[in-house]
Amino acid sequence: MYFNFNWRSGLLLIFFVHGLVYAFLLLNKGIKKETKSDLWLSAFLFLSILFICPWMLGYAGWYNGKECMECRNFMFYMPLTHPLLMAPIIFYYIKSLLNPSFEFTKKDYWHFLPGVLYITWNIIVAVTDNLFVKGYYLMDGENDPDFQDWYIAAGLLSLLAYLLLSLRFYKQYRNFIVQELSFADNVQFEWVRNFLIACFIYFFSTLLLNLLNVFGFNIEYTTTWWYYLLFALLFYYIAIMGYAHSIDQKKKYSLDFLRYQLPLQLDNTAIQTEEAAFEIIKDAAIANPKPDAEIPEQWKTKVKEAIESKKMYQDPELTLTDLALELGTNASLLSKIINRSFGMNFNDFINLYRVESVKSKLADPANAHLTIMSLAYDAGFNSKATFNRAFKKHTGANPSEYQIK
DSSP states (O other), rough: OOOOOOHHHHHHHHHHHHHHHHHHHHHHHHHHHHHHHHHHHHHHHHHHHHTHHHHHHHHEEEEEEEOOHHHHHHHHHHHOOOOHHHHHHHHHHHHHHHHOOOHHHHHOOOOGGGHHHHHHHHHHHIIIIIIIISSSSSSSSSSSSGGOOHHHHHHHHHHHHHHHHHHHHHHHHHHHHHHHBGGGGOOOOHHHHHHHHHHHHHHHHHHHHHHHHHOOOOOOOOHHHHHHHHHHHHHHHHHHHHHTTTOOOOSSOOOOTTTOOOOEEEEEEEEEEHHHHHHHHHHHHHHSGGGGGSSSSHHHHHHHHHHTTTGGGGGGTHHHHHHHHHTSSSHHHHHHHHHHHHHOOOOHHHHHHHHHHHHHHHTTTTTTSOHHHHHHHHHTTTOOHHHHHHHHHHHSOHHHHHHHO
């Protein structure tokens, strides 16, 4: 196969090969482990290596057609840049990574319709020109369709829209996990933040390059190569870090922010709607506007008894839904009960019990032979960093200050 090796084509070729390796590694892991996020990231990397092909192969001599006319025709007829597919893939990668229970449904296919239509049109053009007309007809043979202004503009709009959707989803996720999970620190996924930053760098660099062209700046072919090198560095970073942060979720939880529809049980009376339950809370607040009186006292007692008597806080993967099922109530309302009655979110509420458990054991001389972390793990913490952070937050001190010497 014809390929003119030089430092520009060769450097991009290195990123191409490495990106392809990571794409297959993630594909293999996604299939074997059934981790949907790995499959989405694999698709993203595959489209990324295609994206740098025009400049990698262009500098390898494929566009000029002097040594290889088949190479030139391949570049014109083969769609290599797919921003209309890449944009929704970014969104679904984040969605599947943050929500282990996410299922791709038929309605989700509509997000990929524009990208599929573009590929379909390219197939029609290639078949018409090469099999029927046997010459340039639907495609002029002078300009690569991947770089038409309308296609670039559509790709930028699509990328911006899905990046904003992804950012919104990530913010909702960060707000949600502290209300739902007692192990929120372990699933913060700061990697997603870095992934989004890398994608926004890609978006703004693409926007800047095209705005310069629109306003008449003469961006030479050699200058544009540096843009593709930047993109190659970005997706190489995403490949390495994405593979490193690919984990198997042991605890499955649903990230449906509006999923709580179970009836609330208050004493022996079933309250079938969330609005009816709020009426009770509102009436209590009118009678006594203090925060502690906003929730009926019996509910505060029920919550405390479930946590203390059964020591549910010792479960390192305890969720709000677990506690709601134990109480036979609605998880959404239980979250509001904890927030209003105890003045903290579910994550802090459970960690407070864990901290108090560690403190009491540290004060017991019978536990002097045990390490602080062994007590922390027994109390339900699942990492040293989370324990130290929670202990400092709730006590303002270090655990060693409570330890009997």
